[in-house]
Amino acid sequence: MSEATNLQEPESTVRALSINEVEEDEGNREIFLSVFVQQGQIGLSYYDSCDYTLHYMPDTMDNSDLHLLDRVIQELSPNFFITSAKQEQSLLEFIEKLGLEISKQRLLSAHIPSLPPTITESEKIPYLSSCIPLDSVLMMRSVGGLLKCLERRTVGLDMEDSSMGVPILQKDVVYIDKDTYSALQIFKSELHPSIFKLQLGEKEGLSLYDFLFLICFRQWFHRPTRDLNILKKRQEVIRFFTSPRNFADLNTLQSSLRNIKNISTLLHKMSLANPKVVVWQSLYKTVYNALCIRDTIRAMPQSIQLFSEISQNFTDDLFYIATYISKVVDFEGSVAENRFTVRPNVDPVIDEKKRRMMGLPDFLTDVARAELEKLDPRFSTCSIIYIPLIGFLLSVPRLPTMLDKQSFEIEGLDFMFLSKDQLHYRSARTKELDSMLGDLHCDTLGLFFLSSASVLQRSHCLYKVMSLCAELDCLIALAQASLDHGYCSPTLTSNHRLALIESRHPLLELCTPVFVSNTYISSETEGKVKVITGPNSSGKSIYLKQVGLIVFMALIGSDVPAKEAEIGLVDGIFSRIHSSLNHSTGDSLVLVDEFGKGTNTVDGLALLTASLNNWMRRGPQCPHLLMSTCFHSLIQLGLISNSPLLDLLTLETAIEGEELVFLYQVKNGICQSSCAANIATLAGISDDLVKRGVEV
Structure with missing residues (x-):
């Protein structure tokens, strides 16, 4: 390190103290979501009590099913939902009070610490206009309603400028509904196994998010993107750290990133009258390790965008904060006396x-x-x-x-x-x-307030540090997962082709000693509609989930479990027939597992046939469709029309004596038998019942 070498390295005891103290408020997080919908448009905003920030989404078109709003609620899981109700006169009068001008006035009168201290009332509107689109009428009404609700609940509202410019959803976000997240096991909730923690709610089960929990923001999982610039920015970092010659730097950065704390929480505690000693310790440790990260990154190729951003944004303000704290705060004395104490030679009077x-x-x-x-x-x-x-x-x-x-x-x-x-x-x-x-106490307290003010004046750089460190941490851990499990870097394109060569299920391969890899190729010339037939338990559902998970992983910038992969960026992953028929495009991926099996054979077969023919008639706008079915007559009776888009697949099986053996290998063809008797035997049904079933 260049500048940071003059700083005192934080002691290991600091971390032990900070784990419980600094992050104790995480479980008290509350999200207030305010929404206005009018003439097909939606405007919304939300307040996060965890980091005291206001977020907004400008007026945006939504469909009649309000899929966009559904997606926002999925992502945020708000504690409070604020909207208008046009039912009674009293409510109408209340809605009138949430008009645009009143909403603007509420925003102007809100306490915003990041405003320049010398700003006048007349200068507030131009300043806020540069941060928030005040001409988004619905969004501004939602902000007004939100501020009114927060005012009535006496929530301490501190809005940081750095977060106000971030929209909730971006236009390149890939659409995935809640059912698809659950079906693919991207998220999976289950009851907590401990009876003492049942009241705390559900825990994450075996899912992709659980597997990559230490790796990615939950936000990345909720916002898979088809923006090539974002994805390639992530890929170049992962590619750098998966190179063996960079393993030493990888380990150094991982060690430093473990000590980066939640800066929003730390700064909020710093602004209180008398924060605990652990807050000063955690802030110093965070800034010290941020300097270590900066010095390590500056020795790396600055052609990589994230490295360049870290080098530029980790400014000398960090060095000032670290030096100031190390020279002023007596950590040993503060811990011993359980209050802020000052080092010798700082203030002669003290x-x-x-x-x-x-x-x-x-x-x-x-x-x-x-x-x-x-x-x-x-x-x-x-x-x-x-x-x-x-x-x-x-x-x-x-x-x-x-x-x-x-x-x-x-x-x-x-x-x-x-x-x-x-x-x-x-x-x-x-x-x-x-x-x-x-x-002495008053003099020390005065120096404490002076120190807090000096640190908070430079807090703007700390928010950027937190954001970049979080992104770096995600990508380093994705690189580590790629190294540990033998993933490959997918080729991302804007064409309509998906090619996964010798791909594997990222979760199932963790649970079984041997996993059979399979290839999936979908394009207009290689068949975009894949219909898979085969006996129960032959691996049809696993194959569908495998394709969906790999495409999803590519859309968050991760390497994928395959020998080679080419991903034409999709705009949505669908698993429900209703949503996929109404909203899928030629760039969508549709996964249909055993559609129609819950109804009688004739109705199920008719619905399945109609849906398939509907998709294939779309031609170039036909989505990438991967469908499994036990309705073998769909093909045997020729119910679906011939199309160059159609490709028939099955999974290999073999008979050894009277025993059915699953080979789990996908191949072209049609399943001729459901092997129901063999499946029943494998399921543990008695031989007499199986024999009688065959006779019938």
Whole structure:
């Protein structure tokens, strides 16, 4: 390190202290979502109590099913949902109060710490217009309603400029509904196994998110993107760290990233009247490790965009903050005294008072003896004590005759208070001590506020540090997963082709010693409609999920479990027939598993046939369709029309004696038999029942 080498490395005890203290508020997170919908458009905003920020989405077109709103609710899981209700006159009057101008006034009157301190009221509108599109009427109404709700709930509203410009959803976000997330096991909730934690809600089960939990933002999972610039930016970082020659740098950065704490939470605690010592420790440790990351990154190729951003945004303000804290805060003394204490040689006045305080006990004993000689002979003992913010006091035991306040009065002494049968007075000598020694605690507190203000003035750089460190942490861990599991870097294109060569299921291969890889290729010339037939338990559903998960992983920038992969960026992944028929395009991926099996054979077959023919008639706008079915008659009876888009697949099986063996290998062809008797035997059904079933 260049500059950071002059800083004192944080002790390991700092981390142990900070884990529980700094992140204790994470479980108290509340999200307030405010929504307005009108004439097919939606405007919304939300407030996050975890980092005290307001987020917004400008007016955006939504369909009649409000898929966009559904997606936002999925992603945010808001605690409070705020909207208008056109039912009663009283509610109509309330809605009128949420008009655009009132909403603007509420925003203008809100406390926004990031506003320049010298800004005037007339300058607020142009300033906020540069941050928020004030001409988005619906969005502004939603902000007004949100601020009104927060005002009534007396929520401390601190809005940071750095987050206000970030929309909730971007136009290149790939559409995936909640059912598809669940079907592909991208997210999977289950009851907590501990009976003592059942009241805390569900836990994440075996899912892609659980597998990559330490790797990705939850936001990345909710916002898979088809923006090639974003994906290639992520890929180049992963490619760098999967190179063996960069393993040392990988380990160095991982070690530093483990010590980066939630800066939003730290800065909020810093702004309070008297934050705990652990907050200062955690902030210093975070900034120190951010400097280590900066110095490591600056030795790497700056042609990689993320590395260049880190080098530029990790400014000398970080070095100033780290140096300032290390020179001012006495961590050992602060832990011992459980309050903010100052290092020697920072403030001569404080140092002198500390020096005097060190010899104070013996001195105060002498003063107490002198005071006792002046007291009423009824008092056999007394002491001189020091109380921060109050000063020096003479303390004497309460006599049996002292029953009320009037009897507490002693000539020459000013009564202060009674505590645990000890009377406390201010004497001429204690006043002299106050004048001579002063109040060390007040002086220290003043320096504390000065230090906090100095750090908070440079807080703007810390928010950028947190964002870039989080992104770097995600990509490093994705690179680590790629190395650990033998993933490949997919080729991302804007054409209509998906090609996964010798691909594997990213979750199932973790649970089985041997996994059979399979290839999937879909394009207008190689068949975009794949219909898979085969016996139950032959691997049809696994193959569908495997394709869906690999495409999803590519859309968050991850490497994928395959020998080779080419991903034509899709605009949505669908698993529900209704959604896929109405909203899929030629760039969508549709996964249909055993459609129609829940109804009678004729109806199920008819619906399946109609859906397939509908998709194939679209021609170039036919989505990438991967469908499994047990309706073998669909093909045998020729119910689906011939099309160059159609490709028939099955999974290989073999018979050894009377036993059915699954080979789990996908091949072209049609399944001729469902092998129901063999499947029943494998399921544990008695031989007599199986034999009778064959006879029938």
